[in-house]
């Protein structure tokens with residue numbers, strides 16, 4: 001078990017809290033594996049009625065651990081990150097997210113697969129896949145253009161533009177933007193607890209109906225993105241961009257020929 005994921009129970013509410021503050025809650029393979037295990041067990045456990053995912057009041061997550069991307073990149077659908085996202089994608093009960101501070105890469109993508117999302121107004125969401133020589137993942141190339149429209153989605157996905165929690169709420173990624181981290185956590189918890197008074201099968205049936213349209217297309221897109229993402233992770237462009245992050249310098253793509261990407 002990773003000490004970087006805290007699991008708390010409060011009656012039927014299960015909270016998954018990312019707890020790796022020194023690395024801005026960057027997600028390692030061990031963290032993905034633990035979250036996948038917890039989600040699969042919670043899905044099967046009738047006493048769990050709702051899951052809350054948070055990184056605490058200051059930082060949601062800086063996304064996939066960049067050192068892991070370089071040293072142990074995901075190799076296929078059995079990889080821990082895929083296991084986690086599959087568990088989230090297939091989760092039958094409501095999932096609530098509370099986001100404050102940075103939500104980078106998969107930290108933004110995973111919100112598209114949650115049911116209720118609350119953000120602090122000044123949260124900073126970003127999907128810098130292209131900036132890292134990569135491509136969108138886990139359905140973001142389909143879901144973000146659907147939510148934001150093609151032009152805004154291009155700013156976010158092609159340029160890696162940062163957007164705020166306030167914008168995320170305006171664009172429909174989040175249900176509401178709150179004053180700060182603590183009020184965001186409190187709102188998310190309050191809304192999650194409301195599920196405990198509702199009929200669980202009615203909630204699950206309704207979630208399934210809401211997610212059914214486009215689900216097969218989404219599954220296909222996720223597979224296509226996953227295959228390309230895996231290839232791109234081994235590309236000279238990605239290796240340059242990821243190494244540059246680790247070395248705290250700007251990447252230089254000028255010497256990488258098109259034929260070699």
Ligand code: COA
Nearest residue numbers: 022023024026062063064065066067102104105106128129
């Ligand atoms: N993977 C591994 N380490 C990471 C990380 C990541 N995704 N994000 C941050 N860290 C580490 C930094 O290297 C630094 O480590 P150090 O103290 O040992 O040098 C520490 O976490 C703090 O990060 P820092 O960049 O100094 O914090 P900040 O407040 O200035 O910026 C972020 C926070 C999240 C905006 C910035 O860290 C960032 O952009 N991270 C990378 C995000 C990313 O590209 N993720 C992959 C997406 S696919």
